[in-house]
Amino acid sequence: MRSSEAIIVWGSLLVVVAAMFATVYWPVINIRDEPSDIWRPLQSQEEKGRLIYIANGCTYCHSQYIRPQDWGIGAERISQSGDYYRQIPHLLGSQRTGPDLSQEGGEHSDDWHRAHFINPRFTRPRSLMPAFAYIGEEGIESLIAYIQSLGGKDADQRMAVQNRFHEEAIAAWERGPDEHIRWLHSRVPQPWRIMPSETPATRASVARGEKVYQDYCIGCHGPVGDGAGPAAPYIYPPPVNFTTLRRHLIDGQYIGGILYYQIMNGITGTAMPYHKKDLESAKIWDVGNYIMVNFINVRDDRIPSAGIPVSYEGRHAKPVTKNPQPEPIQPGKGGVR
Amino acid sequence: MRINLTRFWSTEYLTAKIFLVSGAVWFAVGTSLGLFSAIHLVAPDFFANIAFIEFGRVRPAHTNTVLFGFVTGMLIGAGVYILPKVLNTRLFSEPMGVVAAVTFNLAVLVGDISLLAGHSQGREYAEYIFPVDVMIVVAFLLLTANAVMTVRQRREPLLYVSSWYVVGAMLWTTVMYPFGNVLWRGRPGAMSGITDAIFLWFYGHNIFGLLVTPLAVAIGYYMVPRIARAPLYSQLLSILGFWTLLMFYTHIGGHHLIQAPIPTWLKTVSIIDSFAMMLPVAIVLINWWYTARGRFQNFLSNPVGKFFLIGSIWYAIVCVQGPLQSLAWVQRVTHFNNWVIGHSHIAVLGFTGFIAIAGMYYVLPYITGRKIYSTKLINIQYWLVLLGLLGFFVSLTAAGLIQGHVWLHGGTVYRSVPMLKPYMTTRLFEGILIIIGSYIGLYNVIMTFLKGERISE
Ligand code: HEM
Ligand code: HEM
Numbered sequence: 001m002r003s004s005e006a007i008i009v010w011g012s013l014l015v016v017v018a019a020m021f022a023t024v025y026w027p028v029i030n031i032r033d034e035p036s037d038i039w040r041p042l043q044s045q046e047e048k049g050r051l052i053y054i055a056n057g058c059t060y061c062h063s064q065y066i067r068p069q070d071w072g073i074g075a076e077r078i079s080q081s082g083d084y085y086r087q088i089p090h091l092l093g094s095q096r097t098g099p100d101l102s103q104e105g106g107e108h109s110d111d112w113h114r115a116h117f118i119n120p121r122f123t124r125p126r127s128l129m130p131a132f133a134y135i136g137e138e139g140i141e142s143l144i145a146y147i148q149s150l151g152g153k154d155a156d157q158r159m160a161v162q163n164r165f166h167e168e169a170i171a172a173w174e175r176g177p178d179e180h181i182r183w184l185h186s187r188v189p190q191p192w193r194i195m196p197s198e199t200p201a202t203r204a205s206v207a208r209g210e211k212v213y214q215d216y217c218i219g220c221h222g223p224v225g226d227g228a229g230p231a232a233p234y235i236y237p238p239p240v241n242f243t244t245l246r247r248h249l250i251d252g253q254y255i256g257g258i259l260y261y262q263i264m265n266g267i268t269g270t271a272m273p274y275h276k277k278d279l280e281s282a283k284i285w286d287v288g289n290y291i292m293v294n295f296i297n298v299r300d301d302r303i304p305s306a307g308i309p310v311s312y313e314g315r316h317a318k319p320v321t322k323n324p325q326p327e328p329i330q331p332g333k334g335g336v337r
Numbered sequence: 338m339r340i341n342l343t344r345f346w347s348t349e350y351l352t353a354k355i356f357l358v359s360g361a362v363w364f365a366v367g368t369s370l371g372l373f374s375a376i377h378l379v380a381p382d383f384f385a386n387i388a389f390i391e392f393g394r395v396r397p398a399h400t401n402t403v404l405f406g407f408v409t410g411m412l413i414g415a416g417v418y419i420l421p422k423v424l425n426t427r428l429f430s431e432p433m434g435v436v437a438a439v440t441f442n443l444a445v446l447v448g449d450i451s452l453l454a455g456h457s458q459g460r461e462y463a464e465y466i467f468p469v470d471v472m473i474v475v476a477f478l479l480l481t482a483n484a485v486m487t488v489r490q491r492r493e494p495l496l497y498v499s500s501w502y503v504v505g506a507m508l509w510t511t512v513m514y515p516f517g518n519v520l521w522r523g524r525p526g527a528m529s530g531i532t533d534a535i536f537l538w539f540y541g542h543n544i545f546g547l548l549v550t551p552l553a554v555a556i557g558y559y560m561v562p563r564i565a566r567a568p569l570y571s572q573l574l575s576i577l578g579f580w581t582l583l584m585f586y587t588h589i590g591g592h593h594l595i596q597a598p599i600p601t602w603l604k605t606v607s608i609i610d611s612f613a614m615m616l617p618v619a620i621v622l623i624n625w626w627y628t629a630r631g632r633f634q635n636f637l638s639n640p641v642g643k644f645f646l647i648g649s650i651w652y653a654i655v656c657v658q659g660p661l662q663s664l665a666w667v668q669r670v671t672h673f674n675n676w677v678i679g680h681s682h683i684a685v686l687g688f689t690g691f692i693a694i695a696g697m698y699y700v701l702p703y704i705t706g707r708k709i710y711s712t713k714l715i716n717i718q719y720w721l722v723l724l725g726l727l728g729f730f731v732s733l734t735a736a737g738l739i740q741g742h743v744w745l746h747g748g749t750v751y752r753s754v755p756m757l758k759p760y761m762t763t764r765l766f767e768g769i770l771i772i773i774g775s776y777i778g779l780y781n782v783i784m785t786f787l788k789g790e791r792i793s794e
Contacts, residue, residue: 005488008501009508012583016509016547019587020516024539027603028532054459057393067596069669069745081531081598089460089527090534092597096673096740097378097757099750121382126755128378130393134386215755278749 036082038152049146052139053091061129063093064102064150077103083152098129103151106158109166112271113144115220115234122219122231123271165269173237180237181248188261196300197256198307199285200316201293209290212283220271225295235271242295254300259288349427350704352434356414357697357704359442361782363406364690364775368768370399370449375768378761389453397464398452404462404544405473406445408689412552413441413480415696416503418704419559420484423499424491429483437479444472458526460537462544463518467526470518477514481507498575502555505583509547513540535599539590546586549689554582554621556696557649561625564635564642564699570627578620585613592663596672604665611663618656625649640715644695647723651687655680670745675760676737682729686722686771694722694778701782707789714781721774728767736760 042050053059065079079102084090108116112123117140120127132140148159172183185193199205213221220239222229227241249255263284266274275284292298301318309317345351376383377392384390421428428434448465451457457464465473484504488496517540519526519533527533562569569575591599591607626649629636636642658680662671671677698715702708709715736757743753 004496005485005504008496008504009485012505013508013512015580015583016512016587020513020539023588023590023603023606024516024535027535027600028528030600031531033530033532055394055455055457056391057396057457057459059459059461060393060396063673065597067672069596071747079598083598084530084534086529088525088529088533089458090530090537091459092534092594094461094593094673094677096744096750097754119382119385124751126751128381128754128757130377130381130391131385132391134388134391278751 031081033085034082035085036080036152038077038154039082039085040149040152040156041086042146042149045142045145046149047146049142049144050091052135052143053146054089056130056132056135058101059091059093060095061093061097062099062101063096064091064100065093066100066102070100077154098127101147101150103154105148105151105155106162108273109162109269109271110144110148111235112273113147114140115231115271117143118234119230122229122234123273124216125219126215162269165267167269169237169267169270177241177244178247181240181244184240184262184267185248185258187267188258192257192261193250195257195260196254196303196305197260197285197288197292198301198305198318199282199289200301200313200318201289201299202316205286205289206293208283209286209288210294212279212287213290216275216278217287225291231271237270239271242291245296246298249296249298249300253298254303255292255296255298256285256288256300259291260284263287346432346435349431350418351431352428352438353414353418353700353704355435355438355442356410356417357701358782358786359438360407360411360414360693360697361775361779363402363410363445364694365772365779367399367402367407368772368775370395370402372765372768372772374399375761375765378757379765388455394453394455394457397457397461398449400462401452401464402445402449403690404549404685405448406442408549408685408693409552410441410445411693411697412549412556412689413438413507415556415693415700416506416552417480417483418700419499419556420503421487423493423497423559424488425493426487426491429486429490433479433483437476437483440472440479441476444469444476447472458518460527460533462541463526463537465518467520467524470515470520470526474511474515474520477507477511481511484508497558498569498572498579499555499559501579502551502558505579506548506551506555509543509551513543513547516540517543531597531599534594534597535590535603538593541593542590543587545684545689546582546589549685550586551582553648553652553689553692553696554578556692556699557621557625557645560641560645560695560699561628564639564645565629565632566635567628567632570624570630574620574624578617578624581613581620582617585610585617589614589663595663595665595668608663608665611660614656615660618652622649622653640712640719641695641698643719644691644698644715648688648691648695651683651691655684655688659684670741671737672741673744674737674740675733675757676741679730679733679737682726682733687726687730691722694718697782701785702789702792705786705789707785707791710781710784710789714777718774718777718781721770721777725767725770725774728770729764732760732764732767736764 066075066077068078083102116123117132117135119131119133120129135143149155151158173180219229220231220235221227221242222232225242227239229239232238245255262272264274264276266272289301292300304319304321306321309320373384373390373395374392417428417434444465448469451466451469452464456466458466484507488500488504517536519528519536522528528536558569558575588610589607591603592611595604636646661667662676662680698709739756740753743756744750
């Protein structure tokens with residue numbers, strides 16, 4: 001070999017190998033190969049689900065790491081290298097067409113996932129995720145097991161809460177629809193229960209509420225609010241039929257605060273998701289107004305309140321109680337009766 | 338008529354012919370696969386529950402087909418033609434090249450089918466299963482051996498810069514591919530945890546930096562003086578460009594993991610070297626454009642030259658965008674969204690793809706002895722692909738900025754999903770332009786073989 005070609009062949013090879021050493025081998029041997037505080041090994045069904053995750057390319061739409069700036073999507077914990085202990089291959093991902101899944105375990109109930117995997121539009125009407133009914137029932141169950149394990153020990157804690165309330169909700173549902181609603185409302189803190197809607201149900205508000213309903217709720221609660229959306233067959237206890245709420249108005253007149261609280265916080269243990277990350281306060285009141293006006297046939301925004309109205313509400317604002325009697329605030333009197 | 342098989346295997350340019358034609362085929366196939374993904378992102382229930390065209394299966398088939406089948410294949414096709422040409426010799430062994438070409442194409446075919454059937458290693462650009470990885474390594478071993486032996490039997494003492502890049506690309510890929518695909522671990526083809534991410538993105542970046550970029554640069558160095566009919570501007574610059582590219586490109590895999598839990602110094606190295614990458618890129622472009630100075634008319638008057646010139650401009654854009662988006666401060670917004678998809682398309686299609694197409698049309702007449710069937714069709718293809726790609730760049734960058742800002746300012750991902758609609762819709766139609774372009778190209782290539790006007794000596 002003449003010198004020029006030797007330099008190109010051996011010289012360039014040297015540079016490449018040196019780079020492998022410096023930017024791969026060196027960092028790799030210096031990374032502490034230890035599990036983090038939340039890591040736990042996967043069980044066999046979860047492993048199976050992980051393989052389905054890989055085979056169907058979930059990783060092209062879902063990342064599995066939370067970055068410091070992800071506060072906007074509710075990052076509670078920044079990912080650490082120990083979270084990925086013994087994961088072969090890694091599934092960090094490079095796209096977020098869908099949400100990050102590294103802490104997905106326990107975010108939703110199993111039946112939410114079941115309906116969602118059959119067709120994501122059932123639970124999330126504007127979703128771009130593929131329908132995975134073709135994976136089959138067994139595959140979907142494994143996938144759910146895997147998804148519910150994401151987040152390790154933190155996920156297990158969330159799942160424990162899910163499971164606890166799942167049992168309560170089912171027991172309540174099996175006592176009959178009205179008992180069920182009574183149970184639901186008994187879990188709403190007292191101040192919310194005795195609060196009528198705080199946003200006037202103007203035509204604009206109801207129209208905005210309709211848009212929110214179509215983007216978030218229609219797949220479960222159905223186009224006419226009877227709880228018979230396309231997701232309903234996969235969900236147990238089934239979505240609430242709003243028309244039955246007419247029998248459960250507080251003082252026979254209002255329900256705005258209960259709706260607000262349930263929509264905001266969701267009902268853990270059931271498929272009903274929380275919406276406080278997705279929807280601003282005004283949108284939650286709006287969709288509540290939409291439900292009341294269209295499905296329950298009640299308007300409770302005319303009930304006077306001691307609150308100081310928001311200026312933009314102008315002439316639509318709720319009537320203000322004349323000379324409100326200031327009630328002394330008694331500590332420890334809120335909460336469940 | 339009896340076909341003499343040994344003679345057939347040794348037909349001059351057969352390796353190049355196979356790679357160029359298969360490249361044109363994979364261009365059409367690969368972009369069509371992209372169409373399924375693009376349709377999905379507009380109407381997710383359009384093909385609901387047809388397993389083998391589900392988004393997550395088609396997408397890797399799309400990326401691997403265009404990356405390996407189309408761009409790499411076409412570039413190698415032109416590369417194995419120009420390597421012996423600049424060395425004033427013939428390819429060392431035509432049968433060896435043919436075996437490599439067939440193995441490589443078979444690998445893409447088997448790899449794609451297995452991806453669509455749900456067999457994937459789940460690592461971006463390294464999804465192909467173990468047997469396919471082995472086939473690709475075998476193909477590159479053969480190509481490297483062939484290239485090195487061709488260099489050794491050369492009759493031209495001076496090694497022109499194109500030959501360094503061609504030999505380099507094959508050699509480096511032979512080393513880097515099995516390393517990045519963790520071939521020694523067999524079936525999973527992966528290390529574990531964060532280690533695996535570092536392995537993957539070392540490879541993931543070098544598949545662009547040490548395979549397609551050097552090949553495209555080699556073709557550029559070959560074509561520019563010939564189309565411009567002027568000597569290369571500077572030999573010294575070409576040497577500098579070669580070694581700096583190699584020094585810097587190999588260190589920047591970490592910029593794909595800027596916000597992941599990898600060691601901070603690795604991120605720092607990758608960002609610094611990403612900026613340093615501007616140097617080799619600027620050197621190459623200065624060398625090309627100064628060679629062409631005052632003679633741009635020669636490029637613009639001929640569709641092959643146009644493909645090349647635009648490819649070089651995309652290279653400039655990509656490599657200004659690239660260093661900027663390696664900054665953590667910029668990635669806060671651009672990472673994880675369609676901004677990066679925009680970068681990918683102008684890089685892989687705009688830069689390497691355009692130059693591959695230019696190289697193919699440039700080389701075809703020499704190896705077939707026929708003129709390109711229709712210059713007009715090349716022109717039409719040029720405009721279709723260029724307009725489509727410009728549209729991609731605008732739509733995807735806009736979509737990415739929207740997603741990035743929604744998230745950065747407290748919006749959830751689900752809130753950003755409906756905002757994609759207009760951009761995904763325009764991208765779908767822009768994609769169709771590119772696809773039509775690819776089929777027109779394929780038709781033109783086939784017709785050149787069958788009906789192209791013979792060039793009289
Ligand atoms: C100076 C040169 C370049 C620099 C500094 C650069 C930088 C980057 C960075 C920082 C990313 C990651 C973005 C993110 O995930 O947020 C990226 C992604 C990418 N680059 Fe480049 N780039 C350069 C040139 C190229 C070239 C020449 C090609 C192709 C031939 C290319 C192809 C890609 C592709 C396909 C991706 C997407 C990877 C993925 O799937 O996530 N880049 N580049
Ligand atoms: C030959 C030309 C093309 C090349 C080289 C190419 C290359 C690529 C690459 C490298 C990626 C991965 C991007 C990343 O991960 O950052 C990608 C993704 C994609 N490409 Fe292409 N592409 C081409 C043509 C097309 C066409 C014509 C269409 C549409 C009709 C298309 C649609 C897509 C889609 C939908 C994705 C997935 C984006 C996502 O995950 O959101 N591509 N392409």
